[in-house]
Amino acid sequence: MKGILAYQVYLPHHRLAKEEVASFHGSYGGKGTKAVAHYDEDSLTMAVNASLPFRKRNPKAIYFASTTSPYQEKLSSVTISKALQLPASTRTIDYGNGLRAATNAFLSGLDAVEEGPVLLSMSDRRFTKPKSSLEDEMGAGAVSFMLGEGTGVIAELIASAHISSDTVSQWRTSTDVFIRQWEDRFVAHAAAEAVIACANEVLSTAEIALDEVDHVVISGPSQKLSINLTKALRVDSKQISAMKDNTIGHLGTANGPLMVSKVLSESKPDQKILWLQVGDGCDGLVLKTTEELTSYQSDHPLSYSESTANESVSYSEYARWYELFEVDEGRRPGAPTPSAPALKRNQEQNIGLVGSKCESCGQNYFPKQRVCVKCHQRDEMTPFSLQGKKATVATYTVDYLASCVSPPSIFAVVDFEGGSRMLAQVTDCKPEDISIGIEVEFSFRKLYEAGGIHNYFWKVVPKRGDHHES
Amino acid sequence: MxxxxxxxxxxxxxxxxxxxxxxxxxxxxxxxxxxxxxxxxxxxxxxxxxxxxxxxxxxxxxxxxxxxxxxxxxxxxxxxxxxxxxxxxxxxxxxxxxxxxxxxxxxxxxxxxxxxxSGYSGLVMNASPGDGTAPNITAPASFSLLAPAYFHRYGLDTKQGKEVLSRIAWKNHANGALNPKAQYQKEMSMETIMNSPLIAAPLGVLDCSGVxxxxxxxxxxxxxxxxxxxxxxxYVKALSIAAGPGEGMLTQEFDFTSIRENVKAAEEAYKQAGIKNPRKEIDMAEVHDCFTPTELVIYEDLGFSERGEGWKDVQNGRFDLTGDLPVNPDGGLKSFGHPIGASGLRMLYEMYLQFQGKAEKRQLGDPKIGLTHNLGGYPWQCVSFISIVGKELS
CATH class of the missing domain: 3.40.47.10 (Thiolase/Chalcone synthase)
Known part of the structure; x- marks a missing residue:
């Protein structure tokens, strides 16, 4: 038995209302919101945050699927592996170039689980041209699955099928920032053709009828078209409860996995899920939940959670964060290009969040030190990870002068369980939300891009939920 | 030592x-x-x-x-x-x-x-190449870390704390108004200072030294x-400088109500000059008021005030031009301005003028012993310099 062992959804903290988008462009908008990435979040950072709970499950491979990888040429799966402190021998594979990257990676991952569990992270932050029909529904977020075999499987793969179709419906060139899409009606037509053919194929392989499926998840080119496709396929409305969300938006490669996760958080054992993933054709998967699901749900109540995420943002904030227009950088210097040798020397520390511990007196440090400031012993240090350590604010400042896409910058002196301390940037936080003594937790973020290098590091956010490793 | x-x-x-x-x-x-x-x-x-x-x-x-x-x-x-x-x-x-x-x-x-x-506002330093993960915190923000920590420890609410800090800026502006070489020769009302635009909360632009x-x-x-x-x-009676190992941002003992390098530099300078009771024996001081909370903790670090009492001495005018221990009679970094490499010498220049009776409108009675304090870096790690100078051989 092969399938999903665990899942974790990561959604950004902020929501943009469709009405806000419409009002900016001088029109009237529909109801609902979409999840938008903060200025310091991209597909990679969200994938890391969604994958953190799986650090101790010892995946043998990291698969990353996205249409919006931060680099055209440089693997994101490697950075995820480093952030999870996995050994360098872990396989690292990136999938992209279309929405079916999610199902391609999922099925390839299942093919590989005999060698050990596979961590698959699907993440997207999709860019749409202002005022385009996709603008108010293309969101941002990530979903990570642990794939494996044997007794821990909570949803087993029963069957899969594939229909490819070389159709110009939704695409980007190698230099396009914004998604291009042909006329809606044609896109709907082409997608329906592939979805119907694929659904028939996979249901016949699984030897079940459509009305025997408990949950249908169709991830089409857009939210609106996904709903249209359920009608084309003649799905009953009670089969698509997971597709009716109006708050998060379309998450690209993470869109289907988000709905599958929602189903897994709500359904019972022995239920059948049909996941149809559109993109240059369609992939179809039939999954069946197992007896394991019930205990998984009670042990991991936050695997699917929207609770932390409901701060609304204005269109102008969204536009700045997504760099929809150029802003003056102010009379302050920009960030210098990080040094590649320095990044390499410090990658365990900066990406893995590993400091040092003095074996002579027990004091912990971040960043790592060679000489202990307390007992002055030299080179008595061993690596010490700060991941998952309780952290509280000792003092803080709200910096209105520092150059920042989302001012003001908040910095806090953070004290960790175990005795170390660091000066950390606080994100997803308003000035009124910070005070001495509050608890914070780490979130993986992009500090800035300079010289073509995305510089990733950890920031802290006010603790809002009880995340725990699984 | x-x-x-x-x-x-x-x-x-x-x-x-x-x-x-x-x-x-x-x-x-x-x-x-x-x-x-x-x-x-x-x-x-x-x-x-x-x-x-x-x-x-x-x-x-x-x-x-x-x-x-x-x-x-x-x-x-x-x-x-x-x-x-x-x-x-x-x-x-x-x-x-x-x-x-x-x-x-x-x-x-x-x-x-x-x-x-440079074309930049505020102070900008050329950083050495590195991994670029050090927080992009500005100088005022790094010193403003002292403010909530001090208020929290000594039970001042934000409004009280802000008043104390503003009172320091008010004094330095009043002194600078009497100094023809100062950048800002203008008194500022408490109200103006307290309402100046925020730079690094709770610090406004008028809590910051002049560029x-x-x-x-x-x-x-x-x-x-x-x-x-x-x-x-x-006469040069003492020269000390303490360079810190940075424990303030490495261990949790440091509580941001003091700057350790100041304390160490003061101990050494007082020893060299034979000063037992700085609060009484020092007649005037020029200290590193880069931002108002820095001056507040300096009072306590240098023994001008007891721990936790500095804010009261500010309120009762002890450090005013007419007070028992005038601090920054020339207007300080706040009002005189802060061209980095020149500031430490500017502080000595004021001592020199005061000893020779040439400080004009801000001339103090007959000061015999003065102190200059000059700091480079951050509250959690810096170099702190102290000189003690005198009018007479001792």
């Missing part, structure tokens, strides 16, 4: 200081020339009499040639010194020890900074030679 301090071994026999302001029409060379010649003339000597020189600048030039190129000095040894915002003081300390050692009889110290040619261009200079000789130059030299 040093075994042997500088105690009265050297004196200052000439000083100069330019106006600190946005010198749009003057270069760093212009400023160095002005300050250096004012000091030379004040000492009654010529450039050829100078045997060695030190130039302090954080970023307005590299190497000793920064000064030799401006002054066209004749192949004498010149050392460029950098110690962040304590650069000017550090140049003075190095020159003092060189003269005390007997290696040179006459040394010139010049400090300069030309900040306003200025300027230069200052001193001529140093051994005490036994000083009467050849003038009857009223300034």
């Amino acid at each position: 040093s075994r042997k301090g500088i105690h009265d071994q050297v004196t200052v026999v000439g000083m100069g200081c330019t106006k600190f302001t946005e010198h749009w029409d003057k270069s760093a060379d212009d400023l160095m020339i002005e300050a250096a010649y004012e000091a030379l003339q004040d000492a009654g000597i010529e450039l050829k009499d100078v045997e060695a020189a030190w130039i302090g600048t954080m970023d307005s030039g590299y190497a000793g040639t920064t000064l030799s190129s401006a002054l066209k000095s004749d192949y004498i040894p010149i050392t460029r010194v950098e110690n962040m915002c304590a650069t000017g003081s550090e140049a003075f300390r190095n020159a003092s020890y060189a003269v005390a050692s007997g290696a040179y009889d006459v040394a010139l110290v010049v400090g300069v900074e030309k900040l306003k040619d 200025a261009d300027g230069a200052a200079a001193a001529v140093i000789v051994r005490t036994e030679d000083s009467k050849k130059y003038r009857e009223d030299p300034m």
